[in-house]
Amino acid sequence: MARFDADRLEAAAARRHNLFYALSANSLTPLEDVIRINPRTWFAAYLPSDLDVIDGMIDRVQKAGYPVFLITCDVPVPAQRLAETRAGYSMPIRPNLRSIMGAIRHPGWTLGTLGRTVLRDRNPKIVNIRPKGGPGLFSSEIASVGGSPHFTWDHIRHIRARWKGKLVLKGILRPEDAAEAARIGVDGIVVSDHGARLLESSVTPLETLKEIKQSSGAMSVMIDSGFRCGGDVLKAIALGADAVMLGRPFLQACALAGRAGLDRAVAILKTEIGRDLGLLGVTDLNELDLSFLKDLRAPDLAE
Numbered sequence: 001m002a003r004f005d006a007d008r009l010e011a012a013a014a015r016r017h018n019l020f021y022a023l024s025a026n027s028l029t030p031l032e033d034v035i036r037i038n039p040r041t042w043f044a045a046y047l048p049s050d051l052d053v054i055d056g057m058i059d060r061v062q063k064a065g066y067p068v069f070l071i072t073c074d075v076p077v078p079a080q081r082l083a084e085t086r087a088g089y090s091m092p093i094r095p096n097l098r099s100i101m102g103a104i105r106h107p108g109w110t111l112g113t114l115g116r117t118v119l120r121d122r123n124p125k126i127v128n129i130r131p132k133g134g135p136g137l138f139s140s141e142i143a144s145v146g147g148s149p150h151f152t153w154d155h156i157r158h159i160r161a162r163w164k165g166k167l168v169l170k171g172i173l174r175p176e177d178a179a180e181a182a183r184i185g186v187d188g189i190v191v192s193d194h195g196a197r198l199l200e201s202s203v204t205p206l207e208t209l210k211e212i213k214q215s216s217g218a219m220s221v222m223i224d225s226g227f228r229c230g231g232d233v234l235k236a237i238a239l240g241a242d243a244v245m246l247g248r249p250f251l252q253a254c255a256l257a258g259r260a261g262l263d264r265a266v267a268i269l270k271t272e273i274g275r276d277l278g279l280l281g282v283t284d285l286n287e288l289d290l291s292f293l294k295d296l297r298a299p300d301l302a303e
């Protein structure tokens with residue numbers, strides 16, 4: 001959707017810059033190809049509740065050599081996306097007046113992204129959503145792509161027993177859920193509100209990070225949603241995050257300028273992180289802690 005071959009471009013950029021990369025299950029590039037481009041790719045799965053399908057997915061991802069299986073837990077039912085509806089966008093893709101007008105107004109995208117993808121793949125498919133591939137972009141089956149309302153902690157226990165690598169849960173916003181994940185033996189969590197793309201109102205990941213970290217035991221605690229500059233990253237690290245993940249900044253950099261855009265986005269972020277550390281008088285990210293923060297709206301943050 002963002003750019004022709006964006007999955008490959010992003011995985012390669014992450015490798016050049018020594019970053020990890022999470023490949024969405026809703027991608028068009030076979031997961032087996034992406035791990036060859038960057039061996040530090042994680043697989044971000046949307047799982048159904050059917051154990052046979054889950055096992056098939058685990059086996060496929062394990063066989064491909066992925067070090068980390070990340071389960072997106074926060075989309076048990078589809079979210080309402082008004083902006084997408086207003087723009088005439090839907091899944092499966094169905095031409096309508098608005099989307100056709102959009103395509104005409106953006107010939108670069110229509111020819112360079114959609115056109116090239118359809119020319120190469122004929123019927124582009126969500127190939128990583130199920131053990132043996134997935135539905136085409138234009139197929140009505142696609143409406144069912146996502147998480148499941150019947151997926152529970154028992155499924156996580158089952159997956160923990162079968163998956164040999166690192167297991168990460170994404171979409172945690174409550175300390176109670178972090179504690180349960182730790183008890184099950186999960187290796188890490190991503191504190192996330194999915195980039196504020198689900199609920200109209202919710203606590204933000206940054207607001208709840210400190211409390212979640214305290215409930216996470218030895219798990220790695222990552223965070224995403226709304227990180228846009230180096231200073232944002234430093235705040236999360238000071239609040240206890242082990243890593244920060246970014247979605248749209250890299251997606252948009254890739255959409256605008258492909259490889260060069262991704263390189264530029266990483267360079268901007270690295271420069272900002274280095275500069276802000278310097279301005280704080282700190283030479284190592286690990287030196288950051290709560291003493292560097294003062295939030296006037298929530299004075300207890302620095303306690």
Ligand SMILES: Cc1cc2nc3c(=O)[nH]c(=O)nc-3n(C[C@H](O)[C@H](O)[C@H](O)COP(=O)(O)O)c2cc1C
Nearest residue numbers: 024026044072192194195224225226227246247248
């Ligand atoms: C276009 C788009 C598609 C997304 N698809 C997925 C997905 O398939 N699986 C997933 O776990 N998260 C998905 N997300 C959420 C991101 O993984 C991430 O949580 C979010 O974008 C982080 O916020 P940020 O974009 O503000 O950095 C998607 C986000 C966007 C913008």
